[in-house]
Amino acid sequence: MELLLPALGYFVWTLVAFLIVFFILKKFAWKPILSTLNEREKNIADSIATADRVKVEMAQMKNENEAMMQKAREERAVMLKEAKEIKDKIVSEAKEQAKLEANKILVDAQASIEQQKNAALTDVKNSIGNMVIEVTEKVIRRELAGKSEQEAYIRNLADELTNGRKN
Incomplete structure (x- = not known):
């Protein structure tokens, strides 16, 4: 039992x-240990507070970014929509302008055709009139009784042909 009881x-x-x-520990080591522990506790508390503040700021920034993204999507x-409306308006105006130009060209073409038709009719009438006059002249010349008149008629026709005039 001696071993059990000192x-x-x-x-x-x-x-x-x-x-x-x-x-000795109380006098020399206890204060530095406690001050180190207190500093460490304070640093940990500051880090936690900073982390919480950063977390809140990040949440705010995330919300702001989402709001900005939504606003950008809406814009x-x-x-x-405005670009599509402008495009549709430009296409519509271009179609209208093309229709107006086409109508103008059509009206101008019809007027030109009518003018050329009238000119052609006038030429045809003049040509027919000239032909009638020439045929009448020729008929009258042929009806001349004498031989000398017929020879003169033949010479006259030959002269007209050589001068480039068509009979």
Whole structure:
């Protein structure tokens, strides 16, 4: 049983050694250890507060970014709608302009055709009139009774042919 119960001398000396080490640690080591622990606790608390603040700021920024993206989508939709309306308007105006130009060209062409038709009719009438006159002249000349008149008629016709006039 001696092994289980320490002797009183060992107990006292162990207690004295413990108290000496305790007081030395209290005087020299306890304050720096506590101040280091307090600093570390403060740094951890500051880091947690900073992390929370950054988390809140990130959430705000995310919300702002989503709002900006939604606004940009809406503006894009409006711009696309306006561009489509402008395109449709330009196409419509171009079609109208093309119709007006086509109608103008058609009217001008019809007027030109009518003018050329009238000119052709006038030429035909003049040509027919000239032919009638020439035929009448020729008929009258042939009806001339004498031989000398017929010879003169033949010479006259030959002269007209050589001068380039058509009979």
